[in-house]
Amino acid sequence: MKLHNNTIRGVHTALQAIFEEGQYADKVIERTLKSNPKWGARDRSFIAETTYEMVRWWRLIGHLSPTKDYWDLFGTYWLMQGNQLPEWEEFARINPDKLKGKYESIEDPAMLESIPEWLHKLGKSELGDKWEAEIHSLNEEAEVVLRVNTLKTTRERLKNQLAADGINTYIVKGYPDALVLEQRENVFRHPAFKEGLFEVQDASSQLVAAALAVEPGMRVIDACAGAGGKALHLAALMENKGKVLAMDVEEWKLQQTKLRARRDGISIIEPKAIEGTKTIKRLKESADRLLLDVPCSGLGVLRRNPDTKWKLSLESIQKVRDTQQEILQSYPSMLKPGGQMVYATCSILPSENELQVKKFLDSEAGKDFELIEDQKVLAQESGFDGFYIARLLKKGTSA
Incomplete structure (x- = not known):
């Protein structure tokens, strides 16, 4: 592939924003691509993919590079990919043989x-023999997975519709609403997306709403809804009948839920900001189903968010564990006796997953709950994101 000075500079600009200003990679890339409307599809793809991959391999690139200059860092990455460097003055300091040695x-x-290093030690202490294969899997590029909006179409119909436009997908057993793209594409520009026929959602993430075993007509609370991806899936599984209360402490995220629900033809989602403990208390024993897709380290989704590993620390992971347990101690009060709850994370660490559930069940707040089943989804086994999903029953019968 022929290199171009201006697209490499686009990568440099993005990396500076990520590593020097601490900005999030996805937002930086989005803004970088908007900054030059003259870039074609191939240029945009080069900048986005190169930036993500350099972020993924940043520590190794920095170790091998002759200096911390962005041209040297890029040139080192380019050689690591098995490519040859052009004889440009900018790459004069790089010796391919020395780098290989x-x-x-x-x-x-x-x-x-x-x-x-701290993450390697933590992963090894928590996952043991499975850690090295898992982190290796999480360093691979994530596939693009669609979740079919079954309120508007079927999987087969959407598969055929996309294929007619040259976008080929395949079906994976065990994921009834998923289509996986054979090649990376910008599907957000496709008319089918604008018509609300699908959402982009990893296959492992699609298991979360399915685990809640919802039925049409139920009252369901998604208490950590964020931008609403799982709330939308719940509404589709409920055939747009009943009520899904999409809650979050950050109200601005819920605005995105409203827009997405409108596009998907969903009318049963009601966004509600959590303004404090009073919001939770007012909803005591009001839900048939409760989803707690709690904040987490995000280690299970490093494939799509490789900058996460550079932003995390042991302290930030401990802080998120504290938040998880605070949510478990308070939010389950919103569930009716006889109702079911799912606790989920996109983490692979037992300390954020089964150990948190055990701590809850051993506490006063969890005395009326029992664990029905849990799933530990590892990237090395599933081929998709790492997740943890636990389904619990609140004992008793509703009045």
């Missing part, structure tokens, strides 16, 4: 997988 001498697994 330095790479072959690395023995530290954390350096080879380009993760912080």
Whole structure:
């Protein structure tokens, strides 16, 4: 592939915003691509994919690069991909043979997988023998997965509609609403997306709403709804009958839920901001089903958010564990006796997952609950994001 000076500079600009200003990679790339309308589809794809991959391998690239200059860092990455560098003045400091020798001498697994040392130690202590295969899987590029909006179409119909426009997809057993793209495409521009026929949602994430076992006519609370991806799935599974209360402490996220629901033809979602403990108390024993898709480290979704590993710390993970337990101690009061609750994270760490559920069940707040089943979804086994999904029953019968 021929390199162009202006697109490489686009990558440099994005990396500076991510690593020097601490901005989020997805937002930076979106803004970078908007900054130059003259870039074609191939240029945009090069900038987005190169930026994400350089973020993913940032520690290793920095170790191998002769300097921290962005041209040297890019050139090092380009050689790591098996490409040849043009004879440009900007790449004069890079010696391919020296770089290869330095790479072959690395023995530290954390350096080879380009993760912080503390994260390697934590992962090994929590996942044991499964850790190295898992982090290796999480360093692979994420596939693009669609969730078919069954209120408006069927999986087969959408598959055929996309194929007619040259977008080929395949079906994966065990994920009834999922279509996986054979090649990466910007599907957000496709008319089928604008018509609300699908959402982009990883296959593992699609398991969460399904685990709640909802039925049409139920009153369901999604208490950590964010931008509403799982609330939309719940509404579709309920055939747009009943009520889904989409709640979050950040009201601005719920505005996105409203827009997405309108596009998807969903009328049963009611956004509601959590303004404090009073909001939770007013909804005591009001829900047939409760989803707690809690804040987490996000280690299970490193494929699509590789910058997460550079923003995390042991302190931030402990803080998120505290938040998870606070939610478990308070929010389940909104569930009716006889109702079911799902606790979910996009983390692979037991300390955020089954150990949190155990701590809840052993506490006063969890004395009326029992664990029905849980799923530990690892990227190395599923091929998709890492997730944890626990389904619990609140004992008793509703009045």
